[in-house]
Amino acid sequence: MKSSLMKKTIASAVLLTMIGVGVAWTTEQTVPQYREKEGTPIVQKHRKFPWLPVILGVGAGVVLIMVLTKKKKQTLTVNLNVGTSGNPAATATYKRGSIIDYAYTSKDGFDWLQVRLDGIVVPPSGKVTMDRDHTIDVSATEYYDLTVNLGAGVTGTPTTSASYHRDQVVSYSYSALDNASGVQVRLDNVVVPANGTVTMSTHHTLTARITNDMATFSNGVLTINGIRYEMELIPPGEFQMGSDSQEANHDEQPVHTVLISKPFWMGKTEVTQALWQAIMGSNPSKFKFGDDYPVEETQWEWCQDFVTSLNQMLGGNFFRLPTEAEWEYACRAGTTNDRYGELDAIAWYSENSGGYTHPVRLKQPNRFGLYDMLGNVWEWCQDIYDFPYPSGYWVDPLKTGENNQRGGRVYRGGSWESIAKAVRSPQRDRDHPNERRPVVSVGLRLARTNG
Numbered sequence: 001m002k003s004s005l006m007k008k009t010i011a012s013a014v015l016l017t018m019i020g021v022g023v024a025w026t027t028e029q030t031v032p033q034y035r036e037k038e039g040t041p042i043v044q045k046h047r048k049f050p051w052l053p054v055i056l057g058v059g060a061g062v063v064l065i066m067v068l069t070k071k072k073k074q075t076l077t078v079n080l081n082v083g084t085s086g087n088p089a090a091t092a093t094y095k096r097g098s099i100i101d102y103a104y105t106s107k108d109g110f111d112w113l114q115v116r117l118d119g120i121v122v123p124p125s126g127k128v129t130m131d132r133d134h135t136i137d138v139s140a141t142e143y144y145d146l147t148v149n150l151g152a153g154v155t156g157t158p159t160t161s162a163s164y165h166r167d168q169v170v171s172y173s174y175s176a177l178d179n180a181s182g183v184q185v186r187l188d189n190v191v192v193p194a195n196g197t198v199t200m201s202t203h204h205t206l207t208a209r210i211t212n213d214m215a216t217f218s219n220g221v222l223t224i225n226g227i228r229y230e231m232e233l234i235p236p237g238e239f240q241m242g243s244d245s246q247e248a249n250h251d252e253q254p255v256h257t258v259l260i261s262k263p264f265w266m267g268k269t270e271v272t273q274a275l276w277q278a279i280m281g282s283n284p285s286k287f288k289f290g291d292d293y294p295v296e297e298t299q300w301e302w303c304q305d306f307v308t309s310l311n312q313m314l315g316g317n318f319f320r321l322p323t324e325a326e327w328e329y330a331c332r333a334g335t336t337n338d339r340y341g342e343l344d345a346i347a348w349y350s351e352n353s354g355g356y357t358h359p360v361r362l363k364q365p366n367r368f369g370l371y372d373m374l375g376n377v378w379e380w381c382q383d384i385y386d387f388p389y390p391s392g393y394w395v396d397p398l399k400t401g402e403n404n405q406r407g408g409r410v411y412r413g414g415s416w417e418s419i420a421k422a423v424r425s426p427q428r429d430r431d432h433p434n435e436r437r438p439v440v441s442v443g444l445r446l447a448r449t450n451g
């Protein structure tokens with residue numbers, strides 16, 4: 001297009017010049033001349049540029065030869081899609097007949113490179129002869145790893161870790177070699193059926209292992225693979241949520257009346273590392289000093305996976321994080337001061353912890369028989385963090401919805417590293433539910449709907 005326009009411009013310019021000069025050449029100039037004696041003027045006509053036709057003829061010939069012998073340019077259109085790189089990377093024009101080298105590769109995290117020349121699949125590197133306009137399209141597919149962990153005594157497929165295309169659907173199927181055992185399959189730490197599919201929308205981990213001991217919940221005791229977790233049935237009741245004390249923060253106000261309308265189960269202790277390990281098969285804690293230490297360095301999202309896995313093991317949907325109101329109600333256990341006892345007697349905090357967590361149940365419990373509600377590790381609640389509190393009378397409040405700008409999900413109770421002011425029943429804090437770094441010193445306590 002560009003060269004065609006240029007040719008037309010040159011041709012037009014040559015034509016216009018020839019016409020113009022032709023007109024000038026044909027214009028005769030009248031030159032009066034006088035005879036010496038008679039004084040009668042003799043008029044002679046002269047052409048102004050007598051040699052011009054020759055000059056023009058030669059010039060036009062040269063231009064014509066240049067235009068005719070000029071090589072045409074051809075365009076190579078290059079489309080490099082996401083995840084690809086190489087040369088040439090940009091669309092360009094080349095002299096007719098040029099031979100262009102091309103070579104393309106896929107970037108990290110992408111594979112299945114495909115190079116098409118004018119719609120036909122060609123090798124990832126090669127040559128293009130520019131005998132006409134060409135188009136190169138380069139594409140690559142994102143891939144994700146499926147990590148497979150198979151315990152002893154498990155059979156099925158797939159048995160090894162592998163990479164798959166984005167959105168590829170991978171079927172899996174596992175069973176126990178020994179018919180006396182069951183098999184538990186986890187996809188990204190959530191228990192799933194023993195047969196199913198995984199859609200590779202991200203990296204995934206598939207874990208299959210033998211389970212001999214099924215999970216049970218009976219008389220307030222949760223048992224999983226021999227690990228016990230005791231819970232208390234908390235009676236319904238009304239309480240004043242928040243605080244007007246001198247130590248209170250503005251997000252604890254206004255103090256308002258809340259009714260917890262139904263009995264619910266609350267863990268007597270923080271979730272221990274042993275319980276987390278029994279359900280999740282991993283332990284994110286910083287202080288791995290023993291089974292009875294509380295799990296910490298958790299994310300809210302991981303705690304959702306934890307309760308989901310637990311519920312799937314038990315075939316119900318009863319376990320969950322407590323709501324923020326349930327937590328404060330259970331913590332206060334009928335008390336109206338900011339703490340349910342003398343701080344050193346009830347809680348591990350910065351002044352007495354020595355700089356680390358402690359096994360659960362070493363401090364005095366509250367009136368509901370719950371240990372370490374204050375101190376040791378913070379405890380995630382279900383609610384989104386927001387303030388101020390609503391005023392008035394509220395029944396079983398739970399703040400849900402999208403995480404807001406104020407900072408994600410609530411945790412409660414203070415920890416081994418909190419100053420005394422932060423270790424109070426109404427004290428609130430929060431973090432994003434899937435903060436890239438796990439939240440230091442935050443663990444959880446299980447709640448369970450009564451049923």
Ligand SMILES: [Ca+2]
Pocket residue numbers: 270372373374375376377378379413414
């Ligand atoms: Ca605690």
